[in-house]
Structure formats: structure tokens, C-alpha cells
Amino acid sequence: MSSIKEIARRAKISIGTVDRVLHNRGRVAKETEERIKEIIKEINYKPNIFARNLKLRKTFAFGVLMPKTDQDNKYWELPLNGINKAQAELENQKVKVNFYYHDRASESAFADMAGKALSENPDGLLIAPTLFEQVEKFVREIPPFIPFAFFDSKIPGTNYLSFIGQDAFQSGFVSARLMKLLVPEGGTIAIINILPQYYHIDERIRGFLAFFEGDARYDLKTFFLDIRKDDDESDRLCRSIFTETRDVRGFFIPCGHVSRFARYIHANTLQGKIRVVGYDLIKQNREYLKNGTIDFIISQSPEMQGYQGIYSLYRYCVLKETPQKETVLPIDIITKENMDYF
């Protein structure tokens, strides 16, 4: 690694001048500055991060805005694990993470927590934008010197530093391909959407529908599960699906609530007769994957989303590097044979 000394020697000037150019401070003759910049490029000088941060003695505080982890069948525990892992690794590098959990179904709760996060002067924000309009409004109010990254989904057209997540539409497409394999002879497929709607889940359903478009052997019916109602709501919904709809062969459940439907299918000994493709490797879903009620789970590295989200802010704020803007994670297909590795 080349040093400031080397740059000064080549440019035939003092170390102080090089330092002024590197940190954009003080007066340096235009010509000298050009010469120094050229040498920096030529010898591929990289600043010593260890030295820089030692001097700064500053703690970097990152705020995380995400739904409460007991919501969505505890799905949010998964990205939270990744965030915690990154936090533990970066603890020695003066990074601190503060959490601002909100009720996913409440717009005012989000606004309150977002305001709180901003009032505590974060160095960066990591946001799961589950409430599209609210989040969009909020991120437009974030001052330009505070970088923010999205995970889970993103809001296009906003000035985000980076996005770590999935291609929801394509993952729906993948699910459809697997469903076709499971139900080769055709039939009715029940699709479960949730209320309040999340555009991210709507996208998965759009992808699923797109795959089957024009295939007359399949009849696709969408039903809504209101997650604000009690735990028995999924059973009630299942009963009405099976009484009102004939020839149901498959369930596509593009949200974390798969286990609630798997529970019904299992309790009524319908496993194998009703094929199930769902999302997210949360604990309850693992159980039903293992006992054969769920055929496939689609997962999109939730831990990685949280983990890389924090690292993206770290790279930008602490290391002064430019993180990758779009990180689209693989669409993982999980069965009972490979579930233990995820």
C-alpha cells in the first residue's frame, strides 16, 4: 500500500499539502492539487481505514425501522437475526444499532416510530418498507446527509443508498412452476392473499398468475386472510374454501402464514392430496415441511437481507466506500431434504 509520504515525495511537496488535498481542506494551488490527484490515481493510493477510524473516535448509530417481530407469524425474527449478527461483528468497529419497531397494520404507528428514529440523529437508516405510501412520504423527509437502505422490498424512485431483497414477481413465477410439477394433471389452485395488503405479496401473486396465464387446465382462485382477526380465521377460511370450491388440488400461500393452512390440511389428513407451496422458513413452517404437509418453501435469505443491510450502511458511513445499489438475493427452493442448511 502506498503512503502519503510516497505521494509527497513524487509530487515534490510537503505531507501537509497532500493531507489537505486528501481531506478537501485548506488552500492548495489548483495545479498542485491536480498533480497530487494524478499521482494518487497512478500509484493506486488507498487511505488507511484503521488509522482514519482510530482518529475519529466516533460511534456510528444506525436505526432500523421494521415491523414488530411477533407479526406475520414471527417472520421478522429472521431478518432480525441477520441484523443482530452484523451488529455483533461490528461492535468492535464502533457501530451501534437502534431498533424502532412498528405495528405493520398501523400507519400512524409507523409515522410515530419513524419520527422517533429521525429525532435521535442516526448516521444511517435501514428500513423494511411494508407500508408503501407512509414510507415513501417519510423517506422524502430524511435529510440528504442521512443515508437509508431498504430491505425486504423497495420503493422505486426514492434516493435510497441500497436495496437488499428479492424479485417478488419472479419468485411467484418460480412457485408456479413448482406447483405445476406437483399438480401435473391440472385443477383448482387456491391462492391466499392477506389483509391488509402488502404490495410485495401482491407482486408474488402476479408472478404466479402470469405463469399459468392461458393454461385452461388450471383454475386459480384468490382468497383473503385478514391477519387482524384471531388465529381461527385461517381455519374458517379453509372450511369455506373447501365447501365452496370443488377440485382444490393446491394451495399457494405467498406470505409467512403457511403453517396455519398446513395445520388445517394436516388435521384433516389431506396432506399429499392437497399440494402446498409457501414462503419463508419460519419455525412453524419448518415443522410442516418436515412432516410432508408443505411440499416447497420459497425463501429469500431473510437473514442475509438484514445482515447485508447493516453492512451496506457500515461500508458507506464508516469505510467511505460505495456499496452495491441493488442486491437481489437468490430465490431459494427448499424441501425437507435441504431445509437444515438454510
Place this chain on the structure above:
Amino acid sequence: MPSIVEIAKKARTSIFTVHRVIHKIPGVKKATEERVKKAIKELGYTPNIFARNLKRGKPYIFGVVMPFPWQDTKFWESPEQAIQKAQKELENHKVKIRFFFYDRTSEDAFAEIKSQILNERLDGLLIAPVLIEQVRKLLAELPRGLPVVFFDSKIPDVHYLSSHCQDSYRGGLLSANLMKLLLPRGGAIAVINIIPRYAHIEKRIEGFSSFFRNDPAYTVKIFYLHSKNQDVESSQLTESILHQHSDVKGFFIAGGPCARFAEYLSANKLLDTIRIIGYDLTPENKLFLRKGAFDFIIGQSVDRQAYEGIYTLYKHCVLKEPVKKEIVVPIDIIIRENVDYYL
């Protein structure tokens, strides 16, 4: 985070004594040492990495020992690229990487690589030990305590820091389950093994065969491909399999030149009647997956193994953090619709 000053205050001693305890410099009374250690634990002190690495002027050099990237139908290209990526990310963290590529088909050529490695001042090694006996000899001559990380496969009975590997048996089991889904009515399945034998591939086939062992609807037949001239031989082998066993409904190619089989079957318009599962996301396999020749490709993210292997060395050598010894990477199920998201 507490400073050394706070620890000294809590332990009722000087900062020099605290310094001595932290850096294991002798000359501290047992009772004082205990008090300092207790204070450290209570206050949750962790050493300042920035300060420690500032003092060190020279970079950490990690050696990577692996087959030439173009070997095994370019199987080694993706881990090489992944290591380059890690190198780029760690460039500013005093990490440098030196590659030592070897010819994986020649035991003799390894001797020269070995002397190159031994002549280099290295801080750690990342090794894909395809030539097990040669690597074993290398390890015996390395300086004691040099951290070694394995990827792709490992040598279980030697001393190493960490291994990033796959579960081959489970991969075969998974492939079998997918094959059953593709052939719900049963049938004969041709399984391709590669000569010279390779432990990974053997294990995958073992897993695959065990799944169907007690299922009379399926018959599993194993065929051997000699790897001298794989391009020609794989076509010939496919032809003879189909000629002699007209009831074959599925092909499971557990490694090697999977794309050659897919190519033959698609060129002969057999894709409607024969299902194919292959292994590893090599550039050619990707191509034939996109074309719809493969139904599934099983991947064991050798790129991720290599990438994380470098980070394991970084964590151990630079950050002085504990690392996990055995890391088993996920088995990836890849179809045409999700292939674009894998490296």
C-alpha cells in the same frame, strides 16, 4: 465500550498493569491479574481493532490453493471469481491474496506448486484439496500454527481452522426426491458416475440410490464415464444406454460434464420423454438449463464456500475473532426460473 483507564480504575491498579494482563506480558501478581480479568469481564472490554491493526505495517497474505479455473468444465471459475470479489472488498483492510493453481489431474506437477507455497511468507491458506495425498504432504511441511481453511472438500484427520463444504449424501437424497416428482409413475433411471472416482460424486450417488432402494416402481442403473475424452465418450455412453435400456425415463448426472448428456438428449429430441437432473452451475450447465434441457440443477455454491473461506481467514487473522470450524453450505435447487439469481 470501556477504555483501559476504566478497567484500571475498577481493578484498582495502573493502566500499565492492565496492559500487561491484556497482552500476556509476565510480571503481574496472580491476585491483581484476577482482579483485572474480572473487571474486563464485567465492563465488557473488547480490544480496539483499529488501533491494533494500525501498528501492523505489512499486509496479511492469504494463499489460495485450488485447481486451474478452467478445469472440470470450468467448475473452478466461479470460486476464483468469488475470491477476487472478497479480495477487492478486503483490499483496504490489509489483506492480499496469492493464487497457487494446480493441475488437478497431475500428482507430479503439485510438487512444484508445493515448493512455491513453502517459499512464500503467508498468514493463512485456503485450500480445495482435490489431490488429497499431495495436499496432505503440503500440510505436513507448513509452519506450525499456520491457519488452514478448506473449501469444496476437506481432509478430516488433519489439523485445520475451518472447513466450508457440502453434504453430498443429502444432495443425492434431494435429487432423488425431485426425480420422483418428475417421474410420478416410476421407471428406470440412469445414474452417471465418473472415472476416476471422486468422493463427492460417489456420496451423491449413494444418497440417490438409497432413496429408491425400497421402491419397486423405480430401478436405478449406474453407468460409468471415463474422463479421458469426456466429450466424445459421454455421447457414446448416452447412445448405448438408450439403446440397451429403452425403458430409461430419467438421467441423474452426479457431476462432471453434465451438459454433454443434456446436449445429446436435446439434440435427439428426447426431452419430452426423458427427465434430467444435473449437478453444479457451470457456465455450460446454465446454458442448457436456460434452454430447458435440464429439469433441475443441484448447486452447492462452491463460490460461496470460497468467498466465505477468505472471510474466515480474515476474521481469524485480522479481527482475531473466533470462527466456526465446520460450515456446511446449503444445497441449492435451481430451475430455469431462478437460475439468474445464482452466480
